[in-house]
Amino acid sequence: xxxxxxxxxxxxxxxxGAAALGFLIHAEWQLAPLELxxxxxxxxxxxxxxxxxxxxxxxxxxxxxxxxxxxxxxxxRASSAWAGARSRRRTSRPPAAPPGDVLSRGPHSAEAERxxxxxxxxxxxxxxxxxxxxxxxxxxxxxxDISRVRVYVSLDAPVRFREMEAVVEQVSAAAPHAxxxxxxxxxxxxxxxxRPLELIAAHFYAVLERALVVLNHSHAILLEDDxxxxxxxxxxxxASAPLLGADPTLWCVSAWNDNGLASARPPSDELAxxxxxxxxxxxxxxxxxxRTLREPWASASVGAMSTGWDHxxxxxxxxxxxxxxxxxxxxxRHIGRRGTNVNAKEAAFLESFALSSARATPPDELAxxxxxxxxARGALHGLREAAYGTFLRRLLAGEVDASGAATGxxxxxxxxxxxxxxxxxxxxxxxxLTVVVYSAEEYTLLPRALPLxxxxxxxxxxxxxxxxxxxxxxxxxxxxxxxxWLPAAxxxxxxxxxxxxxxxxxxxxxDRACEAEGMRCDEAQLxxxxxxxxxxxxxxxxxxxxxxxxxxxxxxVTDRARDTSLVCLHSDVVSKCAAAFRSTTRLCVCVPx
Numbered sequence: 001x002x003x004x005x006x007x008x009x010x011x012x013x014x015x016x017g018a019a020a021l022g023f024l025i026h027a028e029w030q031l032a033p034l035e036l037x038x039x040x041x042x043x044x045x046x047x048x049x050x051x052x053x054x055x056x057x058x059x060x061x062x063x064x065x066x067x068x069x070x071x072x073x074x075x076x077r078a079s080s081a082w083a084g085a086r087s088r089r090r091t092s093r094p095p096a097a098p099p100g101d102v103l104s105r106g107p108h109s110a111e112a113e114r115x116x117x118x119x120x121x122x123x124x125x126x127x128x129x130x131x132x133x134x135x136x137x138x139x140x141x142x143x144x145d146i147s148r149v150r151v152y153v154s155l156d157a158p159v160r161f162r163e164m165e166a167v168v169e170q171v172s173a174a175a176p177h178a179x180x181x182x183x184x185x186x187x188x189x190x191x192x193x194x195r196p197l198e199l200i201a202a203h204f205y206a207v208l209e210r211a212l213v214v215l216n217h218s219h220a221i222l223l224e225d226d227x228x229x230x231x232x233x234x235x236x237x238x239a240s241a242p243l244l245g246a247d248p249t250l251w252c253v254s255a256w257n258d259n260g261l262a263s264a265r266p267p268s269d270e271l272a273x274x275x276x277x278x279x280x281x282x283x284x285x286x287x288x289x290x291r292t293l294r295e296p297w298a299s300a301s302v303g304a305m306s307t308g309w310d311h312x313x314x315x316x317x318x319x320x321x322x323x324x325x326x327x328x329x330x331x332x333r334h335i336g337r338r339g340t341n342v343n344a345k346e347a348a349f350l351e352s353f354a355l356s357s358a359r360a361t362p363p364d365e366l367a368x369x370x371x372x373x374x375x376a377r378g379a380l381h382g383l384r385e386a387a388y389g390t391f392l393r394r395l396l397a398g399e400v401d402a403s404g405a406a407t408g409x410x411x412x413x414x415x416x417x418x419x420x421x422x423x424x425x426x427x428x429x430x431x432x433l434t435v436v437v438y439s440a441e442e443y444t445l446l447p448r449a450l451p452l453x454x455x456x457x458x459x460x461x462x463x464x465x466x467x468x469x470x471x472x473x474x475x476x477x478x479x480x481x482x483x484x485w486l487p488a489a490x491x492x493x494x495x496x497x498x499x500x501x502x503x504x505x506x507x508x509x510x511d512r513a514c515e516a517e518g519m520r521c522d523e524a525q526l527x528x529x530x531x532x533x534x535x536x537x538x539x540x541x542x543x544x545x546x547x548x549x550x551x552x553x554x555x556x557v558t559d560r561a562r563d564t565s566l567v568c569l570h571s572d573v574v575s576k577c578a579a580a581f582r583s584t585t586r587l588c589v590c591v592p593x
Contacts, residue, residue, distance in 0.1 A: 004447050012208055012407040014354070016213070017196045019574060023185055028558070034128075038563075041448075046249045047498060049280050052146035053290055062588065066523065073414065074444040079115045079474070079590075088253040089257065090452060108366065109366065110364060110365055110366040110367075111244060112242070112314075113238055113241070113366060113367060113368060114148075114238075114379070116241040116242040116244075116245060116329070117218065117219055117220075117237065117238055117241035118218050119150075119216075119217050120148065120149040120150070120217060120218060120219040120221060120237070120241075121149060121150050121151075121152060121211040121212075121215065121217040121219070121220070121221065121282075122140065122146075122149045122150070122151050122152070122221040122222070122223065122234075123150070123151075123152045123154050123183075123207050123211055123220060123222055123227065124136060124137055124140060124151070124153045124154070124202065124223050124224075124225055124508050125154050125156075125203060125207060125222060125223070125224050126155055126156075126224075126225035127155070127157045127160075127163060127203075128155060128157040128159075128160040128164070128223070129200050129225055129226065129336070130160075130163060130164060130167050131211070131226045132173055132226045132335065132336060133153070133164060133167050133168070133171075133225045134170075135228065135335065136223065136224075136225050136226065136227060136228060136229070136335070137153065137167075137171045137172075137179070137225075138170065138171050138174075138175065139228055139229055140223065140229055140233075141171065141172065141175035141176070141177050141178075141179070142175060142176070142177075143229065143231065143233060143234055144231065144359065144360035144362065144363075144411070145232055145234050145235060145238070145360045145361060145362065145363045146177045146234065146239060147177060147236060147363055148273045148363050149221065149234065150180045150217070151177065151178075151179050152179065152180055152181055152182070152312060153168050153179055153181075153182045153183070154182075154183040154184075154185055154203065154206075154210075154324070155182065155183065155184055155185065155201065155205045156185040156187065156202075156203040156296060158184070158186060161184055164457040165182055167499075168182050177592050181453070182377065183207075183210060185202075185203055185206050186474075187199060187202035188204060189201060193358060197306070197307070197308050197309075198302055198305070200308070200309065201305050201308070201309035201312075204222065204309055205297050205298065205309075207220070207222065208220055208222070208284070208292070208293070208294075208297075209290055209465060212284075212286040212289045212290070213286075213289075213294075216231050216286070217286065218285065218286055218504075219241060219244075219283055219284065219285050219286065220283065220284055220286075220289070221234075221282070221283045222281070222282055222283075223239055223281050223332070224280075224281075226334060226335050226336030227280055227281050227332040227333070227334060227335070228332060228333045228334075228335050228355070229255070229281065229331065229332055229355070230255075230330070230331040230332065230333075230355050230356040230358070230361050231356070231357065231358060231360050232292060232331065232356055232358045232359065232360045232361065232370070233255055233331045233332065233365040234360060234361075234404075235358075235360050235361040235370065236253065236255055236327055236331050236367075236371075236459065237253055237255075237369040238361070238367035238368075239271075239361075239370070239371050239380065240253040240283075240325045240366040240369075240380065241253070241283070241285075241381055242270065243284070243325055243380060243384070244283075244284075244285050244288065245255075245287075245488050246384070247383070247384045247385060248322075249321070249322050249323060249385040250273065250322065250323055250324065250325060250383075250385075250569070251284065251288050251322045251323070251324065252277065252282050252283060252284050252288075252324040252325075253282065253283045253293065253317060253324060253326070253466045254277070254278035254279060254280065254281065254282040254283075254324050254326045255280065255281035255282065255324070255326070255327065255328055255330060255332045256278040256279060256280035256282075256330050256332055257278065257327060257328055257329070257330050257353075257459055258276075258328065258458035258459045259279060259352055259451065259452050259453055259458065259459055259465065259466075259467045260327075260328060260329055260330040260353050260354050261352055261451035261452075262352055262354040263352070263355060263451045263469075264354070264451035264467055264468045264469060265354075265468060265471075266328035266354060266467070266468055267270055267328050267329065267372075267392075267468075268328075268329045268356055268358060269329075269358070269370055269371050269372055269377075270325060270327070270328045270329075270372050270373065270460065271325055271327055271328070271371050271372070271380065271383060271386050272325075272373070272383075272388075272459075273323045273324065273325055273326070273383050273385075273461050273468060274323055274324055274325075274326055274329060274459045274460060274461050275321065275322065275323040275460065275461055275462065276323075276324075276328050276458050276460060277310060277313050277314050277319070277324060278313065278324060278458070279310045279414060280330075280332050281331065282324070282330035282333065287514055292318065292319070293318070294573055296316065296318050296544075297309075300312060300316070300544060301543035301546075301566075301567065302563055303546060303557070303562070303563045303564035303566070303567040304316065304543055304544040304545065304546035304564075304567050304569075305546065306546060306547075306548065306563055306564050307546070307547045307548060307549075308547075309495045310322070311546070311547035312546060312547065314547065315532065315542075315545055315546055315547040315570060315571075316532065316544055316545050316546065317532030317533060317536070317545045320531075320532065320533065323461065325383055326459065327356070327371075328466070329354050329355075329356050330353055330354055330355055330356070331355075331356050332355070333350075333351070333355040334347070334350035334351070334353070335351075342411010349454075358370070364393065366378070368380055370404075372404075373388075374387060374388055374391035374404055374406060375400060375403055375405065376404060382404075387461065391404065392461070392462070392464055392485065393485070394416070395433070395475070396413065396435060396475065396477075396485050397411050397413055398412045398413045398433075398466075399411045401433065402473040403434055412592065413435075414432065414433040414434055414435050415434055415435070416435045416436075416437060416473075416487075416490070417434055417435065417436050417437070418436070418438075419436055419437065419438035419439070419442040419443070419445045419446055420442065420445060421434060422436055422446055422447050422448075422449050422450065423442075423445025423446060423449060424445075425449065427449075427585075429470040429471070429472035429474075430472060431470075431471050431472050432472065432473060433472070433473045433474075433475070434454055434473070435474075435475050435477055436450075436475070436476045436477070437476075437477050437478045437490050438476060438477070438478065438479065439478070439480065439481070439524075440456070440457075440478070440527055440574050441523075441574050443456055443457055446476065449469075450467055450469055450474060450476075451467060451468075451469060452465070452467060452476075455572075455573075456572045456573065457476065457478060459499075460476075460478065460481065460482075462481070462482060462484075462485075463477060463478040463481030463482025463483070463484075464476065464477050464478075464482050464485060465484065479491055479492040479529070480493075480527060481490045492524060494525065494528050495522075495525060495591055497526045497591060497592055498522065498571065498590065498591050499519065499589070499590050500528075500529050500538065500588070500589050500590075501513060501514070501515070501517060501535060501538075501587075501588055501589075501590060502535075502538045502539065502556070502585060502586070502587055502588075503545055503585050503586040503587075503588060504516065505581055505585065506558045506559070506581075506583060506584055506585045507578060507580050507581065507582040507583075507584075508580055508585070508586065509521075509552075509577065509578050509580040509586065510526065510575075510577045510578075510579075510586050510588035510589075510590075511577045511578050512580075513586060513588045513590070514577075514588055514590035517571070517590055518593060519590035519591060519592055519593050520590065520591060520593045521577035521588055521589070521590055521591075522577075522589060522590070522591045523574070523575065523576065523577050525589040525591060526575045526588065526589045527574070527575065528556045528589060529554055529575075529587045529588070529589050530553070530570045530571065530575060531554075531570060532545035532568065533586065534554065534569060535554055535556065535568035535569075535570060535587055536568065538556075539556035539568055539585070539587070540556075540566070541556065541566070541567070541568035543564075543565065543566040544569065545567070545568045545569070546564065546567045546568070546569055547569070547570070547571060547572075548569045548571060549563065549573055550569075550570055550573075550579070550581065551573075551575060551576040551578075551579035551580040552575070552576070552580055552581045552586055553569050553570060553573075553582055553584075554568070554570040554571070554575065554586070554587045555568075555569055555581070555584035555585060555586045555587060556568050556569075556584060556585045556587070557569060557583060557584050558583065558584065558585055559582070559583035559584070561583075562583055569584070578587075
């Protein structure tokens with residue numbers, strides 16, 4: 001009777017162990033065999049489950065009491081995998097502080113700040129570049145406040161798993177703070193021959209799913225292996241985390257500024273907000289992932305992500321009107337000179353960006369106290385949408401200076417300069433706050449004279465980009481997206497008599513489409529149709545909205561043979577009325593002839 005009871009108990013343990021491993025396989029994840037110090041926290045049940053099959057064999061052989069399986073070989077790896085998956089899963093965490101406690105009119109407390117980021121995960125994503133992983137992971141584990149988060153490394157190149165794991169083990173052994181676990185990722189792909197960008201998107205999705213759903217962390221901070229974190233990298237996220245819970249118009253915090261070149265000498269402690277997604281070291285909360293991103297990302301077509309997951313986030317229409325917090329001085333530096341999205345020329349440009357050298361805020365102190373936003377130090381409520389809009393309005397009206405301080409005299413709007421004057425060199429910085437007005441068609445004139453992203457405007461909020469040159473603060477205002485900030489004479493606005501139409505067939509230009517309606521295409525008006533919302537109002541967009549480059553965009557891809565089939569495409573480049581492509585149907589804006 002006792003033998004049967006013992007056999008029943010061991011069989012139950014074997015079943016539990018098998019179910020656990022099945023869960024891991026279903027999730028397409030495997031923890032690396034090396035546990036990096038986690039073995040001491042392994043639950044007893046897990047060890048018993050791992051040895052259950054050996055115990056059953058002993059009973060079947062009539063060996064009486066079964067001996068536990070040795071902790072090596074396949075059984076040990078199974079135990080490690082289940083321990084990592086189960087013992088780290090969270091069902092509760094310290095309660096988050098109410099927004100009112102965290103974002104008061106003055107500096108909030110370190111305790112409230114900690115409650116807003118109670119259980120963060122920092123994940124370093126790597127493929128097969130061992131040298132980059134060694135550098136970035138070493139810098140990450142050496143951060144002064146790294147104890148505030150749990151650090152993981154995620155790998156997605158199976159043929160290099162052992163080599164990359166050895167790097168993690170070496171770096172972790174030499175660092176004051178260890179990696180909690182290494183994750184092996186074997187993605188479930190949507191195509192038989194995936195392109196690199198599909199592999200990268202699948203890796204990012206799986207990391208977010210594991211950190212925020214499987215392990216139930218409160219926040220995930222994602223850092224690619226070719227991004228070097230600044231000493232106060234984590235201080236930025238600690239300070240900004242309360243905003244994600246208090247302002248529904250914000251969804252992320254990024255460590256990067258696309259206009260943060262060293263030559264700009266941007267303020268080192270100032271934070272801003274943007275309705276663009278900067279990426280390159282960023283944080284999202286568990287609530288945002290579950291509520292907004294998780295399902296659309298999982299169901300997004302390969303075509304919608306054809307230029308990358310980051311472009312998809314910007315152009316899918318999923319986050320229209322919502323923004324991210326970012327620092328004017330970047331808290332990451334791109335160190336990669338090879339990879340899917342970078343070449344030697346681009347790498348040299350990215351190395352010219354500034355990187356904060358400020359020390360981290362100690363873990364038990366208030367991180368927000370070191371930062372300023374909209375003219376207030378330590379009180380980041382200035383980054384809320386309404387407050388930030390008021391700051392921009394007062395700045396453009398001359399009521400406050402760039403630091404937020406009142407000018408102390410009758411408000412005089414700052415001088416207004418046109419893009420052509422900047423590009424030609426006719427305007428020179430004088431130390432006085434200056435407003436530069438531009439249209440999308442004129443943008444490429446600006447990086448000739450100003451430290452800006454070269455191809456198109458990035459990191460704008462409501463059509464306003466902030467940069468500095470030679471001690472002069474410059475506000476670039478888009479004549480369309482930022483029209484509300486400008487005098488009427490400088491605005492480009494939608495004409496009341498303009499009509500948005502879909503061309504009658506693929507391969508038809510907007511010139512021809514408008515002519516068929518007895519009208520003409522207007523390129524200045526055409527830019528107002530370059531949005532996901534406009535496309536969805538005229539096409540089915542079965543596979544969603546995505547990003548591509550082309551003069552005929554915005555358009556709907558009708559050609560079923562293309563990877564972007566049934567995707568509505570819009571872009572960050574200027575459309576042309578005369579352009580046409582046989583695989584797409586154009587969206588046009590026509591005005592009376």
